[in-house]
């Protein structure tokens with residue numbers, strides 16, 4: 276049985292089992308569940324085109340989002356320092372993960388901002404504020420965690436290097 280058919284029969288069974296005053300209005304799930312994503316304006320026909328769209332998203336974020344550019348520069352610098360300090364591969368992997376997390380959060384923040392702006396345009400809405408503030412909060416949390424991780428992994432070898440240079 277297809278997913279949309281299953282959802283329709285599930286909802287009908289659920290409504291039949293409920294007292295009439297508690298049952299939810301019947302929704303035609305085939306209007307909501309679109310297995311072929313009929314609501315999408317365009318669907319990437321193959322993997323190569325999917326990568327092209329993903330690259331377009333990255334380029335958009337880099338060109339338009341100042342914070343994304345700052346995080347790219349800081350992340351690149353952090354990787355350069357890791358290489359310079361000869362950190363262990365696992366330490367580099369952890370720092371790389373946190374850099375990736377921050378950049379991914381920035382991209383999601385940009386996506387949420389765009390969807391919110393598309394929905395409410397230039398009008399004020401309390402839910403738009405919550406969505407944007409929470410997305411910005413997610414970026415902040417990931418950035419703080421990455422600073423904590425980078426500091427705890429880079430500081431000891433950096434201090435040791437400076438001390439040996441001063442001797």
Ligand SMILES: Nc1ncnc2c1ncn2[C@@H]1O[C@H](COP(=O)(O)OP(=O)(O)OP(=O)(O)O)[C@@H](O)[C@H]1O
Nearest residue numbers: 340384388395397398399400401403404407408411
């Ligand atoms: N339509 C809206 N309704 C209510 N509040 C909004 C709306 N648009 C923006 N805001 C408020 O203004 C703040 C800044 O909006 P903006 O679109 O610049 O998001 P941002 O997260 O600060 O952007 P960036 O991540 O690029 O710095 C939001 O965090 C939110 O509090």
